[in-house]
Amino acid sequence: MTHDHPADFEEIARRFSHLRQVLNQSSPETRDMLVDRVRDALDRGEARLSNADPEIVANSFVLEALVHDGSAIQVYRARHRDLGTLHAIKMPRPDHADDPVLRKLMLREAEIGMALRHPHTAATQTVLRLADGRPALVMEWIGSRLAGLLQERPLSLGEVTSVMTSVLSGLEAIHAAGFVHCDLSPLNLLADGDLSRLKIADFGIALRPGCRHDEFDLAFAAPPDFASPEQMAGQPLDERSDLYSAGCLLSLLLSHYDGESDGTEALQALANRLSRQVPQDRPENARAALHLLGGSAKRPVVGA
Known part of the structure; x- marks a missing residue:
């Protein structure tokens, strides 16, 4: 070791x-938190000096393809080296490694995603800490x-109904867990061909009912075409905000239906009811909306 800079x-x-x-004088809880932050800082510094292969995460996942490259977040398709299973790994961009707000939001998203286990919600399987201290959601x-x-391609009427059944079922589970998704749109609905197995993903801006985004320093990131009027106005949100988004989604799906059927009128009437401007004029909850969807799929709805 050289001594070129002893003052340093x-x-x-x-x-x-x-x-x-400071550590010796702190409570055990504070000491644990400070020690963890020191480790994070050391991890970040060491990673910038190391020659570790960035294409392998936690010595277990090979990053095969970058599938989303946002301003702050990247998502990779990854393969487990031993099991051969495919996973999505979501992480902050390297230039956001030191962003404490983003780290907090990602860990919050992980907690929500790991608390939900339902056929129509995308599962968060675990959280890793990368070599530079960034969290990575698997x-x-x-x-x-x-x-x-x-x-x-265009959709059949049965596919439109399948998508909406999946979405409303997933929303019912999300709401039962005590969250409002706040970001329902085609970008956050995932499926591998079978639309009846479609899943809701991305809980990055989810809220507890009655909360506003500015209370948690959450950025408003929902597509304006799907966000409810109360969300656009920064008001407290509840489950009916997601139902508004579901109504906008149903209208979009019907625009991709290329056939003729009396059922389209009933479904469009349901879309209009779900996306009414005043929350009190929408169905009470996702279960009620599912019941209305079942009736709409069988017969026209008049005056909805």
Whole structure:
């Protein structure tokens, strides 16, 4: 080791001595939190100096393809090296490794995703800590988004009903767990061909009922075409905000139906009811909307 900058080492030693004093004087809970933050900082520094292969995560997952490259978040398709299973891995971009707000939001999203286990919600399987301290959410891999499928071909009326049944069933589970999704759109609906097994994904801006996004420093990121009026206005949200988005989705799906059927009028009437401007004018909850969908699929609804 060279001694080109002894003053730097003296300053480092002084700071670590001060840190040790703080740790010794802290409660066990505070001490654990501070120690973890120090480890995070050391991880980030070490990773910038190491020659580790960034294409392998936690010595277990091979990053095969970058499938989403956003301003702050990246999503990769990854394969487990031993099991051969496919997964989606979501992580902050490397230039956001030191962003404490983003880290907090991602861990919050992981807690929500891991608390939900339902056939129509995409599962978060675990959370990893990358070599540079970034959190990485490991999720089930579902290859296609509904947004892409809608560009490929028209839908049958049965497929429209299947999508909405999946969506409303998933929303019922999300609401029962005590959350409002707040970001329902074709971009966050995943399916591998079979639309009856479609799943709701991305809980990054989900809220507890009665909360606003600005209470949690959450960015408003929902597509304006699907966000409820109360969400656009920054008001407290409840489950009926998601039902508004579901109504907008149903209208979009019907625009991709290329046949003729009396059932389209009933479904469009349901879409209109779900997406009414005033929350009190919408169905009470997702279960009620599912009941209305079942009736709409069988017969026209007049005056809805």
